[in-house]
Each structure stands twice: as structure tokens, then as C-alpha cells.
Amino acid sequence: MDWGSTPHSSTMYIWHLEGLKKMDLRLRAFLAPLLFCLGFIPLWGIDIQALVQEQVKSAGLADQLVSVTNQMLEGAIDTGKNYQQVKQLDKLYQETKNLKAILNPNKGASKPTGLGAVFKKAIEPPVDLDKALNLTNALQKEVKNANQDGLDYSKILSVLNQLENSLQTALDLKSQWLDTRKAN
Structure with a gap:
């Protein structure tokens, strides 16, 4: 029809x-x-995006801290500082590497693509901000109490202070983000 x-x-x-x-x-x-x-979905993501950016900033500061402590250690060895100072700087260097590992738990791992990347991201260990902040505070105390005979720790302290501020900001953002997700 x-x-x-x-x-x-x-x-x-x-x-x-x-x-x-x-x-x-x-x-x-x-x-x-x-x-x-x-x-409004993009607005909901602002807090988590800020948190991720602050974590990335903290990881970058941890990398910088490892570099600065390594330079100080090498400089102390090259200038013939006493054994205790070299030992102290080596301990500090090892602790900064541990801090870097906490803030970059998956650094150096192979990066899968496609669906494998989604699953890997889901099972990655999270960044432990509380542990990183505690270690940063302990490092600050250790540097302030260190034998500074002929050594300038100001660069390390500067980076540690920046890292502490960044971690505190990340923890505050995490707290705010979690508070907005709580059921009423």
C-alpha cells in the first residue's frame, strides 16, 4: 500500500x-x-582533580628532595667531610628515597594500554599521604638536629617545608572530598 x-x-x-x-x-x-x-558533574570533579594535582606536586617535590640530598651527599664525600656527617647524609638520602617511593608507588612499572591500563589503575596501591606527611615531619626534625658543621641544609629544609605544605593541602582536599561523599 x-x-x-x-x-x-x-x-x-x-x-x-x-x-x-x-x-x-x-x-x-x-x-x-x-x-x-x-x-554539574565537572564541578563534582574539581575537588578530586585538585587532590590529584597536589599529589603530583608532592611527588615532584619528593623527586627534587632526593636530588638535593644526593648532591649534598656527593659534595660531602668530595670535600672530605667526616664519617659521621657522610653517614648522616647517606641516611637522609635513603629516607628521602623511601619518601619518594611512598609518593610514587608505581614509578618505574610498565604502563599497560587499553583495558589493561584501566584494571592496573584500579588495583594500584594508593598514595599514603598520612605516612608521607609523618615521614616528612620526621625528616624535618632530623635535619634540624643534624650536625651542620660546614654543611648548609637550607635547600633541604626549603624543599621539606614545601613538601609538608603540599601534603597538608592534599590531605585537606582529600578530607573535604570524602566529607562531600558521605551519606546524609
Whole structure:
């Protein structure tokens, strides 16, 4: 049957258009609140994005700290500092490497792609911000109490202070993010 050749085809066409308009109104009524809510999803991600950025900043500062302590250790060896100072700097260097490992738990691991990357990300160990902050505070105390005879620890202290601030900010963001996710 050819719809265009029957006398009722224009009536069927009008009914079809009216049906589409009604469906369009119902679809708009359904989609409007949904799209409104979906529009706020990027705003929900701001806190977690800031947290991730602060963790990345902390990891970069840990890398910088390892580099600075390594340079100090090499300088102390090259200038013939006494055994206790070299031993103290070596201990500090090892502890900064441990701190770096806490803030970069998956550094050096092979990076899978595709679906493997999603699963790897899901099972990765999380960054332990509390442990990193405790170790940073312990390192600060150790540096302040160190035998500074002829050694300048100001660069290490500067990086440690920046790292402490970054970790504290990350912990605050994590706390805020978790508080917004709690059920009422």
C-alpha cells in the first residue's frame, strides 16, 4: 500500500507529526533535569582533580628532595667531610628515597594500554599521604638536629617545608572530598 496515493495519507501524516511533537515534549521534559544534573558533574570533579594535582606536586617535590640530598651527599664525600656527617647524609638520602617511593608507588612499572591500563589503575596501591606527611615531619626534625658543621641544609629544609605544605593541602582536599561523599 502506497501511503502517498491514498486520500487518508495527509491525515496520517498530521497524526504522525502530532505524535512526534508530543514525544518531543515528553523527551524534553525527561532530558532537561537529566542534562541539568549532568552539567554539574565537572564541578563534582574539581575537588578530586585538585587532590590529584597536589599529589603530583608532592611527588615532584619528593623527586627534587632526593636530588638535593644526593648532591649534598656527593659534595660531602668530595670535600672530605667526616664519617659521621657522610653517614648522616647517606641516611637522609635513603629516607628521602623511601619518601619518594611512598609518593610514587608505581614509578618505574610498565604502563599497560587499553583495558589493561584501566584494571592496573584500579588495583594500584594508593598514595599514603598520612605516612608521607609523618615521614616528612620526621625528616624535618632530623635535619634540624643534624650536625651542620660546614654543611648548609637550607635547600633541604626549603624543599621539606614545601613538601609538608603540599601534603597538608592534599590531605585537606582529600578530607573535604570524602566529607562531600558521605551519606546524609
